[in-house]
Amino acid sequence: HRDLHSFPTRRSSDLQPLVGFVGLNPEASAQHRRVWESFTSNRGPDRHAFNFLPLDLETVELPVAKPARQTYEWLVPRGILKRNWATKHLSVLPSVVVVFADMDWAEPDTNRVVATVARVRQLLAGRLTKLVVVLLQEDSSSPGDSVMTALCSQCGVSGRAIFPLRLGEDLVARVTQLEAAVQELAQNYYHGQIKTVRGHRDQLNRTTHLQLLVRHGFKLGFLNELKCDHHAAYKSYTAAYQLLLELRLTEHNAPEIRTTAGFISYKICRLAFRLNLPRDAISQFRKHRSEEHTSELQSPLQS
Secondary structure, eight states: OOOTTOOOHHHHSOOOOEEEEESOOTTTOHHHHHHHHHHHSSOOTTSOOOEEEEEOTTTOOOOOOOOOOOOOTTOOOSSSSOTTHHHIIIIISOSEEEEEEEOOTTSOOHHHHHHHHHHHHHHTTTOOOEEEEEEEESSOOOOOHHHHHHHHHHHTOOGGGEEEEETTSOHHHHHHHHHHHHHHHHHHHHHHHHHHHHHHHTTOOTTTOHHHHHHHHHHHHHHHHHTTOHHHHHHHHHHHHHHHTTSOOOTTTHHHHHHHHHHHHHHHHHHHHHTTOHHHHHHHHHHHHHHHHHHHHHOGGGO
């Protein structure tokens, strides 16, 4: 267990939607490097916050989607929070995958684009991850409507999810437009994840599933942070903290409960300040310190 004051850096900072990039090779192509830098450089507060993850289809391995649990009746969790769950959503499993493909409309190779998208879909089987296709072109030519309609159909994406990107134009302006679409898709993805977690939570009851209720409350707070819905995240973390206080301390679970309480309390305080609720943040901090002191006096570890 980690010390209460040594949270993982990525988890204690503002959470950003994870966006995967496929087909962009900035080391081998100067044009690809321009595109990459347009996304990653000079990211001011006027642009959406993302964590970009380059994906190599030849080497990348994403966690396989698990079958949906049908019942929680006999489940006995081994702990409150799953150890790698947050890391998976922060660093491994993208909310959106952007497929980049060079395109010459004089001799369009749409089959290569379709094959790449199919490979990405295979990699994401069972996931709710959204797809965007970006067609990189050096000239100003445009495809016919029938070609684009066919490409959308073959890739299984809507016309709003395919973007021609002319490398000779103002990339930053066009990339900013693309990011707005990616942000919307990312929010849709996390909304779907939140809906799934709520569906699992609705199967639980306080009498036998208190640990799982804390876990699912934390998940809802975390996913709402990634969705940039800080009010909902604050509400979910606060509810999870209250449920955590109802758990009975034992010799075996005391360190985990204290660590989890410290982490969730930190999240509540940080969000309270972000939501301009400084008094609530101070109140939560004092409450946690009081509960921490009380649990130390009552803990079997002290006897």
